[in-house]
Each structure stands twice: as structure tokens, then as C-alpha cells.
Amino acid sequence: MKTEPSSIAALVERLTLDQKVRLVSGASLWRTNPIPELGIPVLKVSDGPNGVRGDGGASAASFPVGICMGATWNPDLIKTLGVAIAEEAKTKEVQVVLGPTINLHRTPLGGRNFECYAEDPVLSGELAAAFTQGVQSQGVGACLKHFVCNDSEFERHTISVEVDEQTLREVYLLPFQIAIEKSSPWTIMAAYNRVNGVYACSHDELLNQVLKKEWGFEGLVISDWFAAKETLENALGGLDLEMPGPSRVWGDALRQAVTDGLVPESVLDDKVRRLLRVLQWSGRLDSPTDAPERSVDIAGHRAVAYQTAVEGMVLLKNEGVLPLARSSIQKLAVIGPNVRHFRVMGGGSSALKPHYISAPLSALRERYPGMDVSAQTGCPTFKYIPEPERDLLTPAVDAGETLDDAARGLRVRFYEDVERTQLIRQRIISQSTVHASLLAGAANAMTLDGEYLCETAGDYTFGLLSTGRAKMRVDDEILIDNWTAPQPGDAFFMQGSTEVRGSRFFEAGRRIRVEIEFEVSADTMFKGLRYGILEPQFLDPISEAVTLASASDACILMVGTNDDWETEGNDRDTLSLPGAQDELIARVLAVNPNTVVVNNSGAPISMPWVDQAPAILQCWFPGQEFGRALMDLLFGEVSPSGRLPLTFPKQIEDVPAFAHYPGREGKVRYEEGLNIGYRGFYAANTEPLFAFGHGLAYTQFDYSDVQAEVNDAEALVSVSLRVTNTGKVAGQEVVQVYVCFPESQVARPALSLAGFTKVTIAPGAATLVTLSLPLARFQYWDTDAKTFQLEAGECTIQVGASARDLKLTTNLRLS
Structure with a gap:
């Protein structure tokens, strides 16, 4: 146990009941209540799975999302990324980063899969521990989330x-247990959902008995935002801090419950101590002053973002097309909806304002300035009208104001009153989604104002949705009325309206004025709007793209999803790519055999064209260094080393959880049991599209001489083997160790990952690889003894490059 400073005990003694309740009842969106008279400062938290948003005004580093981190299979790199995240947190005056997200990919349709590491608990737990170690090495807290079984967004x-x-x-508990044992996180976030009928924020068995007593967790249990729903049950069930504020279920209600004897004050004192510990660990009790948020874009963070993107992208297939040879390409086509409308992060908690973004086209022209590059969209995929390019937006200028020539976006003014007489703040915002909740929590109205440059002549389409009432004027005429009778939609976590659209014709070079008015609705938790502007489209964009592809030496085909389709709050409906992308891919492949398909999605997709595609690269949502990382991989500056952290199925019906998702009558039954993901594919002998752990390089590796032995003294199993790089370039290989128990008398998974390591090997060289696996990886949970047990008998150990490419086998007898 960490030493409890006497100052914490003394503070608890001095606190009144009112003050204790204030401390555990959130103050605002990201802050707790201070007790200044006793020197207790605010604790500030921020979304942080792939960057630290802060209050949303200052830009931040945008690192690859969780599934891309998971695809690196590289704990050392993720630890380094955690250090960078903590350094970013300090620039935002944040003491706790709300990450990592370590729920499991139970189904590939999960809307938040992009934010989570993997479908396997060991891979997830090891990476979560590394992330947490990195963050907390800098005096900033991590927050493991969401505890537990928040594995999809359906009725979450x-x-x-x-x-x-x-x-x-x-x-489902194992990744949390691994991370807690190896990294001692400061905080845990309790989930929205119920587990076996009990809300996760009220779950005495999981929070008090397992987490705090059995595992010895000494930190703070925070509710997911608005997940606290029950005053007494939350208080007695192990929740320590209700977020956000102002409080909805604690506050006065909790104070009364303590006064009435329904909640012992000793229970409240424990919550207060846990909060004070986090403040102590962060140094806030000794240095309670606040400072403004800053944007600090440094080379070290750029390097970590780049390396994680490079190591996270997965080469799924390559029949000699990659790496692209610059010398043989005079004309290159870059085609697809994700050429310009690409994604580097997901929606919801993953979203932030990046310092910059390396766009694929810009990076291509930067790396190869003499190449003839042509680009086309090919087909639209938007669910909502896409956001306009920021360079085409110019903010309105106040009288006497001089703007920097580089200022881009619309001027947004936030008002406290709906009459718009009390201005809170104003700022220039280039993003088309504006969260008043984040940027001006007291706002009840806002306006957006500026100009948009029409680059081509034609019909422009505008879209507008919001959590309240909104309308858009274009050149002083109301084009969109989402004010008079807004209809409910599924944006903004199901609290937004449906999108209303309008169209107008404009000549090329015309600057049009765009004005938006917004007023909040009293019955929503969020305040925000989203607008879009779509430039004129080809009548037959696929045919135009096919013509370009046929006239080019090579083609990079950039397809995928975006945060219209993959976002917190909603699961996907299908594995299929949105829009007519499958048709686009098939037709381009038919005319240009020198084509590489780059899939910019945060989760698996179906690939009806997989047999025709000579090369497929999965790039996920890879952060601010997207363009440079992508081009360096495609042109062979680096060799791919990413491996899939989940299974790509051929069809959704093959997924083990398919028959038990999304649930009905308020329940979802995890009846696939232990055989989640690749385990279920192995058990059913179902061939996946691409297996868990799969990934190619620009070289090849040979495995030999496997041995395994038990080290009882250290409770470890040692597995060693020789790995040889038989190719002509250096590369990284992920050596994966799987176990199964053919003689087991209890329920065991058909196959399970016990450990892994990533090694770099020079061409022609061999290396001895040794993995030390905890005996815990070989145990099962005994429901009678209520503990993990090691079963005596034969254990089969298989080593390979994926859950389907098992190259070596050895047996081990456990006693």
C-alpha cells in the first residue's frame, strides 16, 4: 500500500459533512469542487485515450486511437506514448487523463471499438499497463475505463x-486486473451498463469486494459521465465520485442520506480519502494554483505519434504491389472518399482539436514533389453533410479588428441568455461540430458567422443539426430552418436533431456569407451543433474515378468510414463500407492491377473484393501523422509491423457473439462465454477473413527450436525459440504464444493468447527469443473455491505469427 500521508487524515478530520459531500459531487464538466478554506484544490480531468482535449480551446497532440495502438503489439512504444500523453496533460493543467479504454471487441460492430485495444484480455491488459505506467511516471493519473462489460453502445x-x-x-475483468497489478492506476471509471442486473456504478461485488478488497485498489472510482443514477446504491456500492457536475444524484441527497443514517459517514470518508490521495499523488495539494491551458507542439510528441501510426497500420495482403516503386510511377491516382474526408480520430471521447494533421495528399506531394498526382473522391459516404475544408472558411471580423491572414473557420459567440445580450466569450473555430458544453458551459445560445469560398460552380448542399433549435442563413436568406420543429435524431449521443439540408447554386470564386443561430433545449445534457457544406459533385463520380485509375501507373484507393459511422453512442449496423465504396473498389481494381486498397476505418469491414485486391493496408484512425506514416509505408521507407488486435470475419454471422448481440428486453447475454473473438473462430474451425494477430511485412521470418519449461520458484513459464529474418530488409516480428488444454476437466477456451513480444531483426540474421509467461496465464477461475487455480495436466503451447499461423508446438506438463 502507498503510504497514507498524515495530512490526508488530518484533512478528513477537519472537513464538515457539507464539505465532504461537495468533494465527491462533481462541480462541472471536467472539475471537482474545491474547498479553498482548507487548501483543497480542484481536481481537473480530461478525455485522453488518444490525446488530451482539456477544455477544448487549446490544440493538442492527436495520437493514434486505441485500436491502432493495440495493433502495434508494442508495450514499450505505448509506454512512451503514455509519457507524451502526460506531458500534454500538464500543458492543459489536467491531473487525470480519462484513459486507457480497455473494454473488449466482443463484436466488430461495436461503435467504440476504435477506442479500445483488442478482443483479447491479455493483449489489452498488457498495453493498458504500459500506457498507465507511462502516464503516471510523469505525475499524472490514468483512468482505466469502463469497468466493466461496456463492450457495445446499444442501450448502453x-x-x-x-x-x-x-x-x-x-x-472481461482480466485486462483490468492485469493493468492494476502491473501499473497501480490512480483512478477507475465505472461504466453506464448493468452487470447481471446491477448498475456498474452501484456494484458492491465488483467495486467493493473485487476491485477494492481483493485487488487492493487504493485509488478513486469515478462514474462515467451521467452514469450515476442512484443515490444510496451508488454510495454503498463503491462509487467514489459522481461526474460531471452539478450533481444529479448526490449533493443534497447524499448529505441527507448520511444525516438519516442510510449511508455511514465512514463510507463517505473513504471516498474523500481516495479523492485526496489522487490530489496528493498529483502534487495538487502542494501546488494548488491553476494556469491557462497551452498548446505545446513538440518534436518528441510528433515522433511518438508517427512511430505509433507506422507500427499500428497492418498490411493485410500483398501480392507484390507493395512497396510502390517511385521510379516506375509517372502518374499516380489517389481515389476514394477518404482522400479528403479521411479520419485521424473517432467521435465522442476520442475527439480533440489537433495541433496539425499530416494529410495523405499533402504528405505525398511533400515526399515526392515531382510526381504527377491526381485525386478524386469516387463516391460519397457521408451520413451527414461533411464539414467544409477549413481553408475555405474565413471568420467574420469585428469592427476595428485585424485578423491573422491564416485565421480559418467561423467566428463563434457564446451567450448566457437566449436574447444574446450577455456575451460569455467568442473564438474562431474551424471544426464544424461546436460543443458549447465544452467551450462555454453556461451558454444558452450561440452564433456562428463567416464566409465560405466556392471553388467550383454548381449546387452546394448545406446541412445543420443541433441539440436545441438552430437555423442557417446563406447570404442573408434563411436556407435551413431547424428551429421551428426540430425532429429527434441520433447525433450527440441520441440527443441531437435530425439533419436538415438545403441547396443553392453558386458560381466559382464566389464568397458567400454563412450565419448560424442556436438556442439550447432545456431537456438535453449536451449543448452543441454540427453544420456541413458539400461542394458540387460529379453526376457519375465512380465512372470519373475509374477513368482516372485506368490512365494511371498506380492507384492508391482510400476507402473507409468516419465518425458519422463510428462514434461513441452508436453501434454500426453492418460490416459493409458505407455508400457505394464496394462498387468503386471493384471497378477500379478491374482497370488497374497496380492498386493498393487503404482502409481508413476503426474496425473490421467486409471485403467482397478481397480476392481481386493485390494489396490491402488497414490504417485505422492513425492520428496527426497519418499522411507521413502512410506514404512511408506504401513506398517502403519503413516495413509494416502492425498485427491485427481482433479478427476480421468473412461475414458477421461468423462472429461468436453474433447470436447474442445486441440484446433484447434490456439484457444482452454473453453466451459465447470464454470463446470471444479468435477463440470462438478456432473452436468452430471457422475461417476468418484475416486472423487475430495477422499482419505482413516486406520481409519473411522463420521460426525454429521451440522449448518450454516451468520455473516454479518464480511462478513463470519460459518459452524460447529462434526467429530468423530470411528476407532482404530489416523488419519487426510479433512472436505470439498461445495455449490450450486438451486434457482439461473444466471449461477452458479453445485457444488463448498467453504472451507476446515484438522483436527487430536485421536481414539474414537470427535471434533467440525468450518469453517469460506468468503462471496466471495458465490458470482458470474456480467458481467453487472463488479463486484462480492451476489445473494439473498436459498443456499445449503453440507459437506463431497469428492465431491461424501457428508455426511451432510443444507440450508442457503442469502440476
């Missing part, structure tokens, strides 16, 4: 996950 606020005890322990 109320759904009850029905899961058996062994599966809960061996699969």
Missing part, C-alpha cells in the same frame, strides 16, 4: 450484461 445506459462468473473473471 441501461442494458444489463448477463455473464457467468468464470467468463467475467477470465475475460
Whole structure:
């Protein structure tokens, strides 16, 4: 146990009941209440799985999302990324980063899969531990989330996950247990959902008995935002801090419950101590002053973002097209909806304002300035009208004001009153989604004003949705009325309106004025709007793209999704790419065999064209260094080393959880049990599209001489083998160790990952690889003894490059 400073005990003694309740009831969106008279400062937290947003005004480093981190299979790199995240947090005056997200990819349709590491608990737990170690090495706290079984977005606020005890322990709790044992996180976030009928924020068995007593967790349990729903049950069930504020279920209600004897004051004192510990660990008790948020873009963070993107992208297929040879390409076509409308981060908690973005086209022209490059969209994929290019937006200018020539975006004014007489603040914002909740929490109205440059002549389409009432004027005429009778939609976590659209014809070179008015709705938790502007489109964009592809030496085909389709709050409906992308891909492949398909999605997709594609690269949502990382991989400056952290199925019906998703009548039953993901594919002998752990390089590796032995004294299993790089370039290989138990008398997974390591090997060289695996990886949860047990008998150890490419086998007898 960490030493409890006497100052914390003394502070608890001095606190009144009112002050204790204030401390554990959030103050605002990202802050707790201070007690200045006792020197207790605010604790500030921020979304941080892939960057630190802060209050949203200052730009931040945009690192690759969780699934891209997971695809690196490189804990050392993720630890370094964690250090960078903590350094970013300090520039935002943030003491706790709300990440990592370590729920599992139970189904590839999960809307938040992009934010989570993997479908496997060991891979997730090891990477979470590394991230947490990196963050907390700098005096900033990490927050493991979401505890537990928040594995999809369907009815996430109320759904009850029905899961058996062994599966809960061996699969869904395991990544949290690994991370807690190896990295001692300061905080845990309790989830929205229920587990076996009990809300996660009120779950005495999981929070008090397992987390705090059995595992010895000494930190703070925070509710997910608005997940605290029950005054007494939350208080007695192990929740320590209700967020955000102002409080909805604690505050006065909790004070009364303590006064009435329904909640012992000793229970409240424990919550206060846990909060004070985090303040102590962060240094805030000794240095309570606040400073403005800053944007600090440094070379070290750029390098980490680049390396993580490079190591996270996965080469799924290559029949000699890659790496592209610059000398043989005079004309290059770059085609697809994600050429310009690409994504570097997901929606919801993953979103932030990046310092910069290396766009694919810009990076291509930067790396190869003499190449003839032509680009076309090919087909639209938007669910909502896409945001306009920021360079085409110019903010309105106040009288007497001089703007920097580089200022881009619309001028946004936030008002406290709907009459718009009390201005809170104003700023220039280039993003088309504006969260008043983040930028001006007291705002009840806002306006957006500026100009948009029409580059080509034709019909422009505008879209507008919001959480309240909104309308858009274009050149002083109301074009969109989403004010009079807004209809409910699914944006903004199901609190936004449907999008209303309007169109106008404009000549090329015309600057049009765009004005938007917004007024909040009293019955929503969020305040925000989203607008879009779509430039004129080809009548037959696929045919135009095919013509370009056929006239080019090579083609980079950039397809995928965006945060219209992959976002917190909604699951996907299908594995299929949105729009007519499958048709676009098939037709381009038919005319240009020198084509590489680059998939810019945060989760698996179906690939009806997979047999025709000579090369496929999965790039996920890879952060601010997207363009440079992508081009260096495509042209062979670096060799791919990413490996899939989840299975790509041929069809959704093959997924083990398919028959038990999304749930019905308020319940989702995890009846696939231990055989989540690749385990279920292995058990059913179902061939995946691409296997868990799969990934190619620009070289080849040979495995030989495997051995395994038990080290009882250190409770380890040692697995060693020789790996040889038989190719002509250096490369990184991910050596994966799987186990199964053919003689087991208890339920065991068909195959399970026990450990892994990533090694760099020079061409023609060989290296001895040794993995030390905890004996815990070989245990099962005994529901009678209520503990993990090691079963005596034969264990089969298989080593390979994926869950389907198992190259070496050895047996080990456990006793």
C-alpha cells in the first residue's frame, strides 16, 4: 500500500459533512469542487485515450486511437506514448487523463471499438499497463475505463450484461486486473451498463469486494459521465465520485442520506480519502494554483505519434504491389472518399482539436514533389453533410479588428441568455461540430458567422443539426430552418436533431456569407451543433474515378468510414463500407492491377473484393501523422509491423457473439462465454477473413527450436525459440504464444493468447527469443473455491505469427 500521508487524515478530520459531500459531487464538466478554506484544490480531468482535449480551446497532440495502438503489439512504444500523453496533460493543467479504454471487441460492430485495444484480455491488459505506467511516471493519473462489460453502445445506459462468473473473471475483468497489478492506476471509471442486473456504478461485488478488497485498489472510482443514477446504491456500492457536475444524484441527497443514517459517514470518508490521495499523488495539494491551458507542439510528441501510426497500420495482403516503386510511377491516382474526408480520430471521447494533421495528399506531394498526382473522391459516404475544408472558411471580423491572414473557420459567440445580450466569450473555430458544453458551459445560445469560398460552380448542399433549435442563413436568406420543429435524431449521443439540408447554386470564386443561430433545449445534457457544406459533385463520380485509375501507373484507393459511422453512442449496423465504396473498389481494381486498397476505418469491414485486391493496408484512425506514416509505408521507407488486435470475419454471422448481440428486453447475454473473438473462430474451425494477430511485412521470418519449461520458484513459464529474418530488409516480428488444454476437466477456451513480444531483426540474421509467461496465464477461475487455480495436466503451447499461423508446438506438463 502507498503510504497514507498524515495530512490526508488530518484533512478528513477537519472537513464538515457539507464539505465532504461537495468533494465527491462533481462541480462541472471536467472539475471537482474545491474547498479553498482548507487548501483543497480542484481536481481537473480530461478525455485522453488518444490525446488530451482539456477544455477544448487549446490544440493538442492527436495520437493514434486505441485500436491502432493495440495493433502495434508494442508495450514499450505505448509506454512512451503514455509519457507524451502526460506531458500534454500538464500543458492543459489536467491531473487525470480519462484513459486507457480497455473494454473488449466482443463484436466488430461495436461503435467504440476504435477506442479500445483488442478482443483479447491479455493483449489489452498488457498495453493498458504500459500506457498507465507511462502516464503516471510523469505525475499524472490514468483512468482505466469502463469497468466493466461496456463492450457495445446499444442501450448502453441501461442494458444489463448477463455473464457467468468464470467468463467475467477470465475475460472481461482480466485486462483490468492485469493493468492494476502491473501499473497501480490512480483512478477507475465505472461504466453506464448493468452487470447481471446491477448498475456498474452501484456494484458492491465488483467495486467493493473485487476491485477494492481483493485487488487492493487504493485509488478513486469515478462514474462515467451521467452514469450515476442512484443515490444510496451508488454510495454503498463503491462509487467514489459522481461526474460531471452539478450533481444529479448526490449533493443534497447524499448529505441527507448520511444525516438519516442510510449511508455511514465512514463510507463517505473513504471516498474523500481516495479523492485526496489522487490530489496528493498529483502534487495538487502542494501546488494548488491553476494556469491557462497551452498548446505545446513538440518534436518528441510528433515522433511518438508517427512511430505509433507506422507500427499500428497492418498490411493485410500483398501480392507484390507493395512497396510502390517511385521510379516506375509517372502518374499516380489517389481515389476514394477518404482522400479528403479521411479520419485521424473517432467521435465522442476520442475527439480533440489537433495541433496539425499530416494529410495523405499533402504528405505525398511533400515526399515526392515531382510526381504527377491526381485525386478524386469516387463516391460519397457521408451520413451527414461533411464539414467544409477549413481553408475555405474565413471568420467574420469585428469592427476595428485585424485578423491573422491564416485565421480559418467561423467566428463563434457564446451567450448566457437566449436574447444574446450577455456575451460569455467568442473564438474562431474551424471544426464544424461546436460543443458549447465544452467551450462555454453556461451558454444558452450561440452564433456562428463567416464566409465560405466556392471553388467550383454548381449546387452546394448545406446541412445543420443541433441539440436545441438552430437555423442557417446563406447570404442573408434563411436556407435551413431547424428551429421551428426540430425532429429527434441520433447525433450527440441520441440527443441531437435530425439533419436538415438545403441547396443553392453558386458560381466559382464566389464568397458567400454563412450565419448560424442556436438556442439550447432545456431537456438535453449536451449543448452543441454540427453544420456541413458539400461542394458540387460529379453526376457519375465512380465512372470519373475509374477513368482516372485506368490512365494511371498506380492507384492508391482510400476507402473507409468516419465518425458519422463510428462514434461513441452508436453501434454500426453492418460490416459493409458505407455508400457505394464496394462498387468503386471493384471497378477500379478491374482497370488497374497496380492498386493498393487503404482502409481508413476503426474496425473490421467486409471485403467482397478481397480476392481481386493485390494489396490491402488497414490504417485505422492513425492520428496527426497519418499522411507521413502512410506514404512511408506504401513506398517502403519503413516495413509494416502492425498485427491485427481482433479478427476480421468473412461475414458477421461468423462472429461468436453474433447470436447474442445486441440484446433484447434490456439484457444482452454473453453466451459465447470464454470463446470471444479468435477463440470462438478456432473452436468452430471457422475461417476468418484475416486472423487475430495477422499482419505482413516486406520481409519473411522463420521460426525454429521451440522449448518450454516451468520455473516454479518464480511462478513463470519460459518459452524460447529462434526467429530468423530470411528476407532482404530489416523488419519487426510479433512472436505470439498461445495455449490450450486438451486434457482439461473444466471449461477452458479453445485457444488463448498467453504472451507476446515484438522483436527487430536485421536481414539474414537470427535471434533467440525468450518469453517469460506468468503462471496466471495458465490458470482458470474456480467458481467453487472463488479463486484462480492451476489445473494439473498436459498443456499445449503453440507459437506463431497469428492465431491461424501457428508455426511451432510443444507440450508442457503442469502440476
